[in-house]
Amino acid sequence: MVPAAAGAEPPPKQAQPAPSPTARLIESTPSAVITVEQAAAGFTTVLRARTPCGATDDDVVLDLTQVLQNALTPQHGPSARASGTRSLRQKLSDRLREGRLTPACLSELEARLDDLDTALRHD
16 A cells, blocks of 8 residues: 555545536426416316317316316305315216216326316415
């Protein structure tokens, strides 16, 4: 073993990899808070989109849109909002069971309902 010289520099430290531009953006951007209106618009957009809900009948689209509106404008206070989203989820399940909603459409609409539930909690 060779003794280190008195004035020798310590070995260089391993450089840490620089974060990617995307990682830096995510870290520097405050988390986006979606509003109830944005979440409702997202649900409606997916419902009316050609993919994955393009095969959905117009009467089902109208029915689900009306249930959504009822969920957003409760007649009996804030607790009715929560029950409104539950009723909308139940309506989606019913339409799937009837064969009037595709599984892909159901999945996308449930994701939008998750956004709506989050927005309602922050509202």
